[in-house]
Amino acid sequence: MLVCDSRKNALLRVGNKNDREDARKLSELLFLNKLHPVYHGETGIRTLKELARSYLTLTRDLTRVMNRLKAIYRGWGIACAGQQVYAPRYRAEWLAKITEAGVRRRAEIGPSMLKGHSVQSGQK
Numbered sequence: 001m002l003v004c005d006s007r008k009n010a011l012l013r014v015g016n017k018n019d020r021e022d023a024r025k026l027s028e029l030l031f032l033n034k035l036h037p038v039y040h041g042e043t044g045i046r047t048l049k050e051l052a053r054s055y056l057t058l059t060r061d062l063t064r065v066m067n068r069l070k071a072i073y074r075g076w077g078i079a080c081a082g083q084q085v086y087a088p089r090y091r092a093e094w095l096a097k098i099t100e101a102g103v104r105r106r107a108e109i110g111p112s113m114l115k116g117h118s119v120q121s122g123q124k
Helices: 019-031 042-075 088-095 101-112
Strands: none
Touching: 042 101, 088 101
């Protein structure tokens, strides 16, 4: 993670001002190693890095669980497009579609890992 001072990067002051252009210019400067980092002190940056790392880990874990759950249903030929398969209120309906007890148990365990997380954003 790099926090930079936009005033020290002349390319950011030239041209159109919108998020897409700014992102393109920042990625170009990063690629060229022309971004100037701003010092934030050791403790502030460490906390920020840990928070970012935790967020990425949680997001990846949540995505993995969601993909695994859909793979179980697809493996048994059950169409499961959309987000409904993750919703707690439809869980019994979805589990009833699986006739094999061992596979149903695997499908029961997956959603328990989703408790407390928003399916849309992957956050608690």
